[in-house]
Amino acid sequence: MISGCASSVTIKETNIPKPHFKKSPLVVALRIPSEFDNFIHKENVLGQKEWSIKLGSSHAFLFEQVFGHMFSNVILLGPKDEASDYVFDALIEPKIDSFEFSVPNQSKTDAYVVWIRYRVKVYNSFGADFSTWTLSAYGKSHLKGLNKQKSLQKAANLAIRDAAALILLQFEKTTKIGTLVNKSHKSVNFDQSSHIE
Numbered sequence: 001m002i003s004g005c006a007s008s009v010t011i012k013e014t015n016i017p018k019p020h021f022k023k024s025p026l027v028v029a030l031r032i033p034s035e036f037d038n039f040i041h042k043e044n045v046l047g048q049k050e051w052s053i054k055l056g057s058s059h060a061f062l063f064e065q066v067f068g069h070m071f072s073n074v075i076l077l078g079p080k081d082e083a084s085d086y087v088f089d090a091l092i093e094p095k096i097d098s099f100e101f102s103v104p105n106q107s108k109t110d111a112y113v114v115w116i117r118y119r120v121k122v123y124n125s126f127g128a129d130f131s132t133w134t135l136s137a138y139g140k141s142h143l144k145g146l147n148k149q150k151s152l153q154k155a156a157n158l159a160i161r162d163a164a165a166l167i168l169l170q171f172e173k174t175t176k177i178g179t180l181v182n183k184s185h186k187s188v189n190f191d192q193s194s195h196i197e
Contacts, residue, residue, distance in 0.1 A: 008052045009149045011156045013061040016069065016164040023072045024172065026181050029088040030067050031077040033095055036060040041099045045106065053101070053152070062160050063094050066167050083127065090130065090180045091123040097134065101152060104143070112148070114139045114155040118163060122175050125182065131175040137163035 039055040067074050075086050083091055097117040104110050116137045122130045139158030141151045172178050 007050070007149060007152075008054070009152050009156075010054045010056060011058045011153060011160075013058050014157045014160045014164075016062065016065045016161065018069050019168050024070060024178060024181075026071050026090060026178060027073040027075070027088045028067060028071050028177075029075040029077050029083055029086055029091045030063060031079070031081070031083070031091065031093045032060045032063065033093070034079040035096065039096060039099075041101075043101070045103055051101070051103075051152075053099070053156070055096075055099070055156070058156075058160060059094075059096065062164060063092075066164050067092065070168065070171070087125075089125055089182050090177050091125075091127070092177075093121045093123070095119050095121075101155070103148065103152070110143045112141050112143075112151040112155045114152070114159040116156075116159050116163060120167075120171070120175070122177050122180075124180055130180065131177070133171065133174050135163060135166050135170075137166065 036055075036059045037057055039059065041053040041055070042050055043053075044050050064074075064076065073088075075088055077083060077086070077091075095118065097119045098115075099117075100115045102111075102113045104112070107113070118135050118137070120133045120135070122132070124130045137159045139155040139160070139162060141154035141158065143151050146154065
């Protein structure tokens with residue numbers, strides 16, 4: 001696409017490899033905000049009319065996969081679902097704090113770079129605030145035969161994978177969510193169709 005024209009990119013869902021560690025017995029509810037399905041970042045860049053970056057369901061897919069890898073029982077809640085209708089040890093609510101990117105004519109390199117900052121809130125089973133964790137993810141892609149849309153798409157996917165690695169390695173330690181485990185839970189009362197194994 002020539003300089004001065006708008007550029008549109010859709011970020012595809014990224015598969016996160018399963019980690020080689022035992023799942024936590026914690027029963028968690030994961031509330032996916034509606035903004036995850038409709039998140040579009042628009043920005044004017046020097047020499048181009050506008051970049052439009054649609055993240056779509058890529059973020060929801062990220063958190064569903066990662067927490068499915070980490071915990072034995074994950075209950076998926078939609079924006080309108082009542083958490084009080086379910087039994088769990090902890091409720092997790094992620095959100096996108098910011099999305100930033102740079103392109104070669106800004107950095108004077110051949111690199112496309114994406115930064116995504118997430119804020120993840122954890123509540124206990126009574127709905128009280130327990131902890132908040134902010135993490136910043138980074139992805140960088142060089143042109144190397146790719147067009148600019150695919151280069152930015154690759155950088156965004158690498159940032160999402162970076163976020164996944166940070167969550168897998170640091171989430172439990174940073175948030176102390178493991179201390180919320182309720183050993184009296186013998187079963188979980190929820191629709192099995194919303195359950196990630």
